[in-house]
Amino acid sequence: MGIINITPEALSLSGAKYRKDLLMMPVHAMQETLQYMTLRRGIRYSETVGELTGDIDMGPYSETRVDNEKMDIKGRTLYTFFGSVVKKFSPNSVVKSIYDSAITKGEELKNVDIARAVMSLLTAKIGHNLQTHIWDAVRNDSGSTSEDLFNGFDTITATEISGGGIATNKHNLFEFEEAITANNAVDIIKAFCEAASEFLVDSGQRVNLYCSHAIYRNYLKDYQATVGAIPYNTEYRKAVVEGFENVHFVPLYNKANSQFIHLSPASNMLVGVNQEGEEENIIVKDYAPFVLTYIATMFFGVQFESINPERLLVGKLAAATSNNAGGGSAGGSTSGTGTQSGGGSDAGGGSAAQSKVATPTFDPASWTEGETLTVELATETDGASIYYTTNGDTPTAESTAYDSTNKITLSATTTIKAIAVKEGMTASDVATKAYTKP
Secondary structure (H helix, E strand, O other): OOOOOOOHHHHHHHHHHOHHHHHHHHHHHOHHHHOOOEEEOOOOOEEEEEEEEOOOOOOOOOOOOOOOOOOEEEEEEEEOEEEEEEEEEOHHHHHHHHHHHHHHOOHHHOOOOHHHHHHHHHHHHHHHHHHHOOOOOOOOOOOOOHHHHOOOHHHHHHHHHHHOOOOHHHOOEEEEOOOOOOOOHHHHHHHHHHOOOHHHHOOOOOEEEEEOHHHHHHHHHHHHHHHOOEOOEOOOOOOEEOOEEEEEEEEOHHHOOOOEEEEEOHHHEEEEOOOOOOOOEEEEEEEEOOEEEEEEEEEEEEEEOOOOOOOOEEEEOOHHHOOOOOOOOOOOOOOOOEEOOOOOOOOOOOOOOOOEOOOOEEEOOOOOOOOOEEEEEEOOOOOOEEEEEOOOOOOOOOOEEOEOOEOEEEOOOEEEEEEEEOOOOEOOOOEEEEEOOO
């Protein structure tokens, strides 16, 4: 049997020698998602990304005409949050998980840098966990996991909707009025794309439709039922939306429970890392016999470069779709079942579903000053009760009940999630608001 001896010294030297490569390992482990986004390196804590607004136009020659159209650069901030992990592990168990039966042969391991392989495996796990929460992460200063490190794309989306930056009257929000099923997916997704700005879907650029695998499967099932199967073609794999040849489906496992779908080019979906500063490191230390301690630090964060309709259209899913496992609901396909200013209208008539409670709102809109902040929640539905969380969990009727006579008081950066409930009605959508202490 081959003898493998992994010492803390060997792992520590491997970490130092391959530090640059190892810091890239989490990024390599995220390629399943990052291949459809844009990676920004060298961002330490924050960077302002700008979007140019306004217009400039050339007319016939004139010595007196002056174009006074205002041009603005509206800044958005891409934050990267500094994270750390300390993990105790047994080097022998990690080696066995990598090489398994090859350990007994010995010869196959002579030219393998086992210490580097161990460090790479551990570091790649960090990237996998960051990727898992790239949409739903909520920054929580007192948290301890990847889900608490940064604000994911869905969290940023919900905050923009609460603040009015993403809205139907701004043409960057489309609200679905029914769940996407195997009976209606083609018409509903097409209505969503038809509501998008022509500059987004008709400019010749590749545009990605980020969604769950369940939604994509429903589209394929509906498309196959619409087109019809033939004996030698039992599976249809539509990579693009029917009628929108530049809109490509991007089904992702980490979108499984999302309440949104996003239509945007990869250049607008920014993922920030640093990988250049001395603050980031990967080391192994020996603190106990037979057990080593792995320590890693790095910067990470995401942001939209722009939320203008020319770069982004958000689809807010009907409540049942968020956890849709791919099944279809009864009823026929409906065209344009969503609301968006200037976009599709409801052509399906009334619904037998219960009325839905209005989504809770937050007051104030942001934390601008003071050591503490008092937050008030409200809903337009009379008699509805509001429940909320401040730990990142999705609120339910079992969560903390909001009391208007005893409002929420914050003393640190916190994200509040709230839901409104009333007997005999469908519960509201979950509202999310991130308050950053000034």
